[in-house]
Structures are given as structure tokens and as C-alpha cells.
Amino acid sequence: MERRCGWPPGATTTLPDEITRSPAETEAFGERLGKRLRVGDMVLLTGELGAGKTTFVRGVARGTGSSAPVASPTFQLVRVYAGRIQLAHVDLYRIEKPSELAGLGLDELLDQGAVVVEWGDRMEARQAALVELEHLEGDRRMIRVKRDLSR
Numbered sequence: 001m002e003r004r005c006g007w008p009p010g011a012t013t014t015l016p017d018e019i020t021r022s023p024a025e026t027e028a029f030g031e032r033l034g035k036r037l038r039v040g041d042m043v044l045l046t047g048e049l050g051a052g053k054t055t056f057v058r059g060v061a062r063g064t065g066s067s068a069p070v071a072s073p074t075f076q077l078v079r080v081y082a083g084r085i086q087l088a089h090v091d092l093y094r095i096e097k098p099s100e101l102a103g104l105g106l107d108e109l110l111d112q113g114a115v116v117v118e119w120g121d122r123m124e125a126r127q128a129a130l131v132e133l134e135h136l137e138g139d140r141r142m143i144r145v146k147r148d149l150s151r
């Protein structure tokens with residue numbers, strides 16, 4: 001049976017939707033996901049400008065054991081952080097044509113570690129986890145795990 005959107009059947013670990021009230025809480029959510037990442041995992045992040053995607057990635061990186069300073073890869077499409085496993089941080093905000101995606105070397109990055117993608121709705125990926133961040137009012141953000149890691 002084809003998998004539909006939502007929690008994958010048979011998943012043993014799930015992350016429930018959560019409303020965070022500070023950047024630190026969003027980071028903590030990301031860190032929990034980061035701790036579960038393994039080589040070959042991909043996480044696509046969606047959410048408007050300032051929704052908290054980079055903040056979330058900061059936590060993900062910490063969860064993978066990286067102490068690198070995490071900032072949006074504005075001029076490069078990808079930055080790579082070393083840790084327990086390597087984490088490639090991709091930001092597709094400025095992507096202009098599909099050929100740039102091909103130039104990312106995603107397959108290689110997935111062979112080397114995990115990949116997290118800001119503006120992840122700008123690419124297609126099967127088997128990726130999907131996390132949506134929504135700016136509520138003030139410092140509140142809704143984080144929805146639309147599809148969890150596939151285990």
C-alpha cells in the first residue's frame with residue numbers, strides 16, 4: 001500500500017506537534033531530532049521567512065554532536081558540520097534553477113551523513129522527513145512533523 005502523508009505506519013518513534021515559545025525551545029526540538037539522525041537521513045524544513053528554520057537547524061546540529069556555529073548558508077547553498085555524524089545544511093532560498101540542485105552533490109552528502117534542507121519544498125525527495133514551522137504570534141512557533149524519519 002502506498003504511504004500517504006502523515007505518520008508512516010510502523011514508526012517506532014514519533015515527535016508530536018509542538019508549540020515553542022522561544023528560540024531555545026525550537027532548538028531543543030531540533031536537537032531531539034538531531035540525536036536520532038543517521039547517515040543517509042534527509043530532513044526537509046518548510047516555513048515562511050523568519051519562521052525559525054535556521055534556529056531549528058542549530059538544534060539539529062547540536063543533536064548530531066556538532067559545536068559549529070550554525071548560520072544560514074546564504075551565499076553557498078550548503079554548509080557541512082562535523083559531529084557524531086556529518087550534517088549538511090542546505091538552504092534553497094536563493095536557488096534559481098534545477099541545475100543548481102544537481103550541483104549540490106546530494107547523493108554524496110547522504111553517503112557521508114545526514115542532510116537538512118531549509119526551503120525544502122523547493123526540491124523533490126522521497127524518503128525525507130518533513131518538518132513545517134509556522135510563525136504564530138510573537139515568539140510562538142508551531143512545529144509540525146508532517147512525516148517522521150522512516151524508522
Ligand SMILES: Nc1ncnc2c1ncn2[C@@H]1O[C@H](COP(=O)(O)OP(=O)(O)OP(=O)(O)O)[C@@H](O)[C@H]1O
Pocket residue numbers: 020021022023024025026047048049050051052053054055056072118138139140141
Ligand atoms: N519560538 C521561536 N522559535 C524560533 N525562532 C524564534 C522563536 N521566537 C522568536 N524567534 C526568532 O525568530 C527568528 C527566526 O529566524 P530564523 O533565521 O531561525 O528563521 P528562518 O526560518 O531560518 O528564516 P529564513 O527564511 O530567513 O531562513 C530569530 O530571530 C529567532 O530569534
Ligand SMILES: [Mg+2]
Pocket residue numbers: 053054055072118
Ligand atoms: Mg534560515
